[in-house]
Amino acid sequence: MADxxxxxxxxxxxxxxxxxxxxxxxxxxxxLGAVTQPDRPAGRGRKPKPPPIKQEALAAGVDxxxxxxxxxxxVKWALKEFKADYFVVVAYGRILPAHVLEIPRLGCMNLHxxxxxxxxxxxxxxxxxxxxxxxxxxxxxxxxEGLDTGPVLLQQEIKIEPDETAGFLARRLAEAGAALLTxxxxxxxxxxxxxxxxxxxxxxxxxxxxxxHGLVDWNKDAVKIYNRWRGLDPWPGIHSSxxxxxxxxxxVACAMGKSLDKEPGTLMREENRLxxxxxxxxxxxxxxxxxxxxRPVVAIDFANGYRLSxxxxxxxxxx
Numbered sequence: 272m273a274d275x276x277x278x279x280x281x282x283x284x285x286x287x288x289x290x291x292x293x294x295x296x297x298x299x300x301x302x303l304g305a306v307t308q309p310d311r312p313a314g315r316g317r318k319p320k321p322p323p324i325k326q327e328a329l330a331a332g333v334d335x336x337x338x339x340x341x342x343x344x345x346v347k348w349a350l351k352e353f354k355a356d357y358f359v360v361v362a363y364g365r366i367l368p369a370h371v372l373e374i375p376r377l378g379c380m381n382l383h384x385x386x387x388x389x390x391x392x393x394x395x396x397x398x399x400x401x402x403x404x405x406x407x408x409x410x411x412x413x414x415x416e417g418l419d420t421g422p423v424l425l426q427q428e429i430k431i432e433p434d435e436t437a438g439f440l441a442r443r444l445a446e447a448g449a450a451l452l453t454x455x456x457x458x459x460x461x462x463x464x465x466x467x468x469x470x471x472x473x474x475x476x477x478x479x480x481x482x483x484h485g486l487v488d489w490n491k492d493a494v495k496i497y498n499r500w501r502g503l504d505p506w507p508g509i510h511s512s513x514x515x516x517x518x519x520x521x522x523v524a525c526a527m528g529k530s531l532d533k534e535p536g537t538l539m540r541e542e543n544r545l546x547x548x549x550x551x552x553x554x555x556x557x558x559x560x561x562x563x564x565x566r567p568v569v570a571i572d573f574a575n576g577y578r579l580s581x582x583x584x585x586x587x588x589x590x
Contacts, residue, residue: 275301276460279355279375283308285323286445287361290382293449294359295331299457303353304334306341308364342368350374357456360414361448364393369416377460379414382452384444385477386410386426388469391419392477396441399477400502401484403494405431407440409448411455413466420474422466424455436504485509487520489536489585493553497525511536512586514577519561526554536585538574545570547585 278300280291295302305328310319328335338346350358351374358379360367372379385395386408392398399407408428415421427447431440458464485507487496500509500523510519531539531548538557539546545557561567568576 275299276356276377276456277301277303277354278357278359278456279304279306279350279353280324280328280359280361281306281363281367282324282361283322283364284362286384286441287324287363288327289445289449290359290361290452291324291327293453294456295333297453297457300453302331302333303355304328304336306336306338306350306363309337309339341365341371347371347374356460359452359456361452366416366418367414372414372416380424380452380455380459381412381414381419381421382448383410383412383419384441384448386428387412387419387423388471388474390477391474393479395477396444397437397477397480397502399431400435400437400440401499402502403498407431407444409444409451411448411452413459420469420471422468424459424464424466425451427451434501436501438505480507482507487511487585489547490550492551493525493549493555496549496555497523513562513583516563518585519567520557521559521561521567522557524556524558526556529554533582534584538579538583538585539581540571540574540579543571545574545579 276299278294280294280302282291291305294300305324307322307324310321312318313320325335325337336349340346347370350371355375356377358375360379360381367379383395385399387410390398406428408426410426411424412421413424429444429447455464480503485503487509500520503509508519510517512518526546530552531546531554532552533548535548535550537548546554547557549555557570559567559569560573
């Protein structure tokens with residue numbers, strides 16, 4: 272491979288930065304440009320905030336495109352001007368239409384944060400944890416018009432640590448995936464990878480997260496509630512209700528070996544610790560809590576401040 276491979280990078284969040292940095296640093300590749308989401312209002316002042324990939328690209332002197340619609344005709348022509356060998360997609364946030372997929376000489380390559388065909392969709396890291404999986408990984412694939420349905424190139428299996436939350440796991444996958452991606456770009460161009468079709472019958476889904484996914488059903492056992500917290504940390508987090516208000520559970524833990532033969536959702540103090548009864552007699556330890564408009568507090572301070580009564584309940588998802 273005498274000439275450098277020309278790459279245009281599509282991505283938006285911080286999670287995509289390791290992959291773009293790896294491409295920019297590889298002497299066999301040249302990063303021609305970055306495509307990302309438009310600036311969006313954020314914070315109390317609702318001032319436009321650029322996506323992390325835009326900031327990273329501009330700091331590296333890389334041209335940035337921020338189309339409102341990736342399907343627009345003028346965007347197609349702008350992308351053709353790059354004369355790229357590859358379009359690389361890492362958490363861009365939009366599906367590329369067919370007329371964009373066909374532009375680069377060698378195709379469009381995606382880095383996905385699961386072992387496809389498992390966990391297709393926008394939030395594979397989160398749903399792997401919510402579902403209590405112990406192993407996940409990263410996959411490079413050639414893109415087609417489906418959602419994460421294209422032929423697989425390379426995969427790397429990653430063990431999930433028992434108490435790992437989504438934020439930490441995502442960072443580990445992003446670093447591992449960045450290296451796998453550059454290997455895929457080079458080896459596929461040199462004809463050393465034979466793409467293999469996915470077995471669609473084994474596919475599972477990882478849909479985009481919504482706040483409703485964080486509503487706790489206390490009828491479920493403590494392990495399942497704990498895994499939901501792991502998967503939805505830092506956003507949207509898990510929440511319930513207390514005295515008619517929404518309460519956010521900032522940190523929780525499984526109370527292994529502890530049994531609470533009480534109605535699910537019942538709160539119980541033991542010295543300086545706070546527990547909630549869950550399904551099957553299991554118990555969840557609540558370590559920190561946030562009430563609306565307040566700062567997070569440790570659970571025992573919450574119990575003291577609200578003069579928690581014996582037998583008080585947290586709301587149920589079905590209530």
